[in-house]
Amino acid sequence: MTDQYGRGLRAPVIEILDIGRYTIKFLLKECHISIANALRRIMIADVPTMAIDLVYINDNSSVLHDEFLSHRLGLIPFKSDTVDSYEFFRECSCKPSCHKCSVEFNLRETALDDVKDITTDHINANNPDCLVKPVKYINADGNEEDPILIVKLAKNQKVDIQCIVRKGTGKEHAKWSPVATVQVQQMPQIDISPSLEEDLDTEEKIGLVNSCPASVYKLNAEKQTVDIETITDCHQCQECTIYLENLNKKNDLLKVGQHEDHFIFTVESTGALPPEEIVSKAFTILIDKMSELSQCTEESDAKD
Amino acid sequence: MNTPAISELFSLPPDVKKIEHVDDTKAKHAAKFVMHLEDHTAGNLLRYSLLRNENVKFSGYRRPHPLENKIELKVHTNGKISPKEAAKQACDNLCTEFIKMKEAFLMQVKEFKGEGK
Ligand SMILES: [Zn+2]
Numbered sequence: 001m002t003d004q005y006g007r008g009l010r011a012p013v014i015e016i017l018d019i020g021r022y023t024i025k026f027l028l029k030e031c032h033i034s035i036a037n038a039l040r041r042i043m044i045a046d047v048p049t050m051a052i053d054l055v056y057i058n059d060n061s062s063v064l065h066d067e068f069l070s071h072r073l074g075l076i077p078f079k080s081d082t083v084d085s086y087e088f089f090r091e092c093s094c095k096p097s098c099h100k101c102s103v104e105f106n107l108r109e110t111a112l113d114d115v116k117d118i119t120t121d122h123i124n125a126n127n128p129d130c131l132v133k134p135v136k137y138i139n140a141d142g143n144e145e146d147p148i149l150i151v152k153l154a155k156n157q158k159v160d161i162q163c164i165v166r167k168g169t170g171k172e173h174a175k176w177s178p179v180a181t182v183q184v185q186q187m188p189q190i191d192i193s194p195s196l197e198e199d200l201d202t203e204e205k206i207g208l209v210n211s212c213p214a215s216v217y218k219l220n221a222e223k224q225t226v227d228i229e230t231i232t233d234c235h236q237c238q239e240c241t242i243y244l245e246n247l248n249k250k251n252d253l254l255k256v257g258q259h260e261d262h263f264i265f266t267v268e269s270t271g272a273l274p275p276e277e278i279v280s281k282a283f284t285i286l287i288d289k290m291s292e293l294s295q296c297t298e299e300s301d302a303k304d
Numbered sequence: 305m306n307t308p309a310i311s312e313l314f315s316l317p318p319d320v321k322k323i324e325h326v327d328d329t330k331a332k333h334a335a336k337f338v339m340h341l342e343d344h345t346a347g348n349l350l351r352y353s354l355l356r357n358e359n360v361k362f363s364g365y366r367r368p369h370p371l372e373n374k375i376e377l378k379v380h381t382n383g384k385i386s387p388k389e390a391a392k393q394a395c396d397n398l399c400t401e402f403i404k405m406k407e408a409f410l411m412q413v414k415e416f417k418g419e420g421k
Contacts, residue, residue: 009397009400009401009404010401011401011404011405011408012401012405012408013408014405014408014409014412015412016412016413016415016416019413019416019417026409026412032352034348034349034351034352034353035349035401035405037345037348038345038346038348038349041343041344041345042345045345046345088314090311090314090315171313172310172313172314276413279409280406280409280410280413283402283405283406283409284406286398286402287399287402287403287406289345289346290346290349290395290396290398290399290402291395291399292322293323293339293342293346293350293395294392294395294396294399296321296322296323296339297323297325297337297388297391297392297395298388298392299321299323300321300323300324300325300337300388301325
């Protein structure tokens with residue numbers, strides 16, 4: 001398929017390496033760096049989730065002062081699979097708030113006899129059928145992890161808090177970012193010269209394999225060649241080329257570099273959204289953004 | 305104290321258009337597009353998409369001030385197409401490319417999950 005200037009539209013190749021409960025890893029091949037970077041930026045700042053935005057503190061006798069507590073509450077990740085059914089508060093026509101843009105929660109606890117841990121388990125939705133709720137993390141063994149600790153109450157201390165959860169994006173506050181990190185790595189490229197096999201003796205080859213702190217290389221004992229085992233682990237430390245330099249060999253035996261248009265994405269979700277959902281939503285946002293810009297460019301009239 | 309209101313990130317004053325098109329007074333076939341509420345995400349994408357067009361002689365963008373939510377995209381063409389056409393084509397091409405990428409991604413996810421089961 002070609003574009004208006006007959007050059008062919010770019011069609012980056014996507015290859016999924018791994019999808020976990022909270023992370024996704026995929027390759028983006030034949031892709032210009034501007035596209036990879038846009039995707040990364042959108043995932044961090046423009047994919048909406050739900051988070052506590054407004055806190056009414058009726059009573060707080062805990063050791064944390066009100067602002068501190070509010071901030072901690074704001075940062076709690078909420079399950080946001082239904083985020084699309086909510087409106088942004090600023091775009092909602094209601095006054096002052098309604099069920100389309102706000103979800104109410106409460107946190108009312110008193111420590112009666114001993115120190116009490118207040119966690120995300122104590123945050124209750126006013127509407128029990130609500131699908132938006134604090135994330136319950138599940139560890140690698142499939143067991144539920146301890147809930148997030150918000151504050152510890154000593155005997156007779158009390159919190160009585162009302163929270164309003166709203167939809168937002170990371171652009172406004174990082175608490176709404178659906179990702180912990182999005183890692184974009186350029187694919188490493190290692191060229192091993194065919195003459196390396198003859199130029200190095202076995203001991204030197206073992207030395208070369210061991211020189212790499214990331215264990216990228218492997219010695220093929222049978223063929224006496226140095227093979228690349230895990231190219232993605234290479235972090236461009238150049239220890240292998242330094243090792244060869246110190247051997248005073250011709251320095252073109254090994255070349256370590258990076259592919260210009262080949263990226264490894266690692267997206268770590270906060271748990272608010274499934275990782276593959278974050279990527280697909282990022283694409284949708286980019287598509288909408290571009291069609292909006294196209295339309296607005298069309299409508300813009302020239303002036304000097 | 306000087307922090308701009310959060311609302312400035314999301315909405316424009318009623319008298320401002322999303323994209324202002326300013327023709328260059330010194331050069332032919334050159335124009336500047338002031339895009340409000342956009343940042344490096346769109347700026348960088350459009351710049352490189354425009355540079356793929358052989359009729360575009362120059363394209364560049366800048367964000368004049370970190371507290372102002374706008375970018376300026378400058379486009380200079382050879383005259384076969386207008387800067388406006390070039391910019392619109394760049395947007396349309398990116399749009400199509402992202403639609404394709406999304407389809408490819410969703411298909412790969414489906415395939416991957418199918419393998420797992
Ligand atoms: Zn509302």
